[in-house]
Amino acid sequence: MTRLPSVDWEPSCEPLERVDVLGIPVHLAADYGLWLRQRAAQSLGTHVVTLNSEMTIQALEVAELGQIIRKADLVVPDGAGITLYLRFLGRGNYHAPGIELVESLLATCGDWPVFFLGGAPGVADQAVAYWQRRRPDLVVTGTQHGYLNPELEAELERRLQALQPCIILVALGVPRQEVWIRDHRHLCPQAIWIGVGGSFDIWAGRKTRAPRWMRKLYLEWAYRLYKEPWRWRRMLALPLFAWRALVPALLGRIPAPKPPTRS
Numbered sequence: 001m002t003r004l005p006s007v008d009w010e011p012s013c014e015p016l017e018r019v020d021v022l023g024i025p026v027h028l029a030a031d032y033g034l035w036l037r038q039r040a041a042q043s044l045g046t047h048v049v050t051l052n053s054e055m056t057i058q059a060l061e062v063a064e065l066g067q068i069i070r071k072a073d074l075v076v077p078d079g080a081g082i083t084l085y086l087r088f089l090g091r092g093n094y095h096a097p098g099i100e101l102v103e104s105l106l107a108t109c110g111d112w113p114v115f116f117l118g119g120a121p122g123v124a125d126q127a128v129a130y131w132q133r134r135r136p137d138l139v140v141t142g143t144q145h146g147y148l149n150p151e152l153e154a155e156l157e158r159r160l161q162a163l164q165p166c167i168i169l170v171a172l173g174v175p176r177q178e179v180w181i182r183d184h185r186h187l188c189p190q191a192i193w194i195g196v197g198g199s200f201d202i203w204a205g206r207k208t209r210a211p212r213w214m215r216k217l218y219l220e221w222a223y224r225l226y227k228e229p230w231r232w233r234r235m236l237a238l239p240l241f242a243w244r245a246l247v248p249a250l251l252g253r254i255p256a257p258k259p260p261t262r263s
């Protein structure tokens, strides 16, 4: 694999502290992007999960998703609910929206080849076009839409194995993307694999993120519900998360943490 020559970082990679949110782990790092670049520089294959409250509740209901997240190498606090939970526990302010983490990675990854998988036909290519306007020297090694049939999937597996991208962005939605990464990461064991949800749709200009003021007030979920009201059923997970995790954390009813576990 091509390696990054010109980024200013130490090539060490400390194990990260983990905190449990309803039994689902989340990692604490001062700079998640830096940690990831260090992993990649050492060719340590990495599965990144961007955890929000909806996904946490889903992981309690779908055992397979819970197992995948527990085994992921990096679980970042993507959503406001996870960030608030860590703050209520007194662990500090940790917030790493997946799309921003990936944007910082793509902005600083030098000549590492990147593969874009997922989205409706055409969306990954539009997302790449956006990135090539923003970073003309970004090395994109391939794209593939996310509506795979068995033939397309077999062809994609061959391509990934031959290309060995350094960064593989998988935009298939939760939990499909997490399962897909678990089942395919052996094809590129040294790559960083990240489930990026609807990020391609945003880069492609087909969807928009909540305005900054809403994000600052932790209201990104409300914007999503307004834009995509069909999500209401999935979003019932949010009050459930508030009741099961945030209220006990705020009231100090979460048992004192065990000595930090590192992974």
Ligand code: UDP
Binding pocket: 118, 119, 120, 145, 146, 147, 148, 171, 172, 173, 174, 175, 176, 196, 197, 198, 199, 200, 201
């Ligand atoms: N998607 C896909 N293949 C599928 C189902 C979904 O590529 O079989 C794509 C879909 O087009 C969209 C993304 O996965 O671009 C899911 O985005 P969403 O915002 O729903 O992600 P989530 O909220 O689950 O993180």
